Amino acid sequence: EIVLTQSPATLSLSPGETATLSCRASQSVSIYLAWYQQKPGLAPRLLIYDASNRATGIPARFSGSGSGTDFTLTISSLEPEDFAVYYCQQRSHWPPGFTFGPGTKVDIK
Amino acid sequence: QITLKESGPTLVKPTQTLTLTCTFSGFSLRTSGVGVGWIRQPPGKAPEWLALIFWDDDKRYSPSLQSRLTITKDTSNNQVVLIMTNMDPVDTGTYYCWRSDLDHWGQGTLVTVSS
Numbered sequence: 001e002i003v004l005t006q007s008p009a010t011l012s013l014s015p016g017e018t019a020t021l022s023c024r025a026s027q028s029v030s031i032y033l034a035w036y037q038q039k040p041g042l043a044p045r046l047l048i049y050d051a052s053n054r055a056t057g058i059p060a061r062f063s064g065s066g067s068g069t070d071f072t073l074t075i076s077s078l079e080p081e082d083f084a085v086y087y088c089q090q091r092s093h094w095p096p097g098f099t100f101g102p103g104t105k106v107d108i109k
Numbered sequence: 110q111i112t113l114k115e116s117g118p119t120l121v122k123p124t125q126t127l128t129l130t131c132t133f134s135g136f137s138l139r140t141s142g143v144g145v146g147w148i149r150q151p152p153g154k155a156p157e158w159l160a161l162i163f164w165d166d167d168k169r170y171s172p173s174l175q176s177r178l179t180i181t182k183d184t185s186n187n188q189v190v191l192i193m194t195n196m197d198p199v200d201t202g203t204y205y206c207w208r209s210d211l212d213h214w215g216q217g218t219l220v221t222v223s224s
Binding site: 001036037043044046049055075087097098099101102103 | 148150154155156157159161169170172205209212214215216217
């Protein structure tokens with residue numbers, strides 16, 4: 001079974017700074033990794049799919065990279081609305097299907 | 110415009126069976142490539158994918174919950190139903206309906222399992 005690990009658990013930054021979030025898979029998922037943003041009381045929103053492709057309407061300050069087992073989500077010049085929880089999700093293997101990581105909370109320093 | 114909306118009980122007792130209905134609009138589950146499924150999220154925890162049904166009636170389940178889950182579709186009424194048996198307090202959380210290929214989510218429905 002594929003396990004996703006995210007680090008750090010919490011990232012405290014100021015607006016305008018750059019956030020670098022990591023997701024590691026216990027075995028290769030090729031490029032089939034997605035990133036989601038979630039704010040309190042709302043459903044997760046897809047940011048990145050296939051490791052590096054921005055979803056429709058996602059600002060260019062969000063970028064994804066990586067392949068195999070190691071992936072990174074970079075948020076350049078944090079805006080106030082970017083403070084949220086971010087989850088990675090693998091879509092490579094059946095089973096187990098669409099596994100989510102435990103999340104990284106980006107909060108205001 | 111694509112919309113999905115979950116409906117079902119907000120409170121169930123331990124050992125009971127949960128039945129949730131996703132009613133969607135703006136697309137058809139007869140269209141090739143379309144999949145609709147369910148994802149849940151316990152309070153303060155990460156989402157967990159549960160089940161998915163495709164346009165061709167292919168069904169996929171989370172291995173850890175497969176024995177308790179059944180997913181079906183009613184194409185004529187644009188609905189997908191999830192049945193989860195033997196509910197336990199650890200099953201408390203928000204249950205989301207989700208179109209997998211375009212990544213559209215419903216607003217979610219909070220289900221509490223308590224006696």
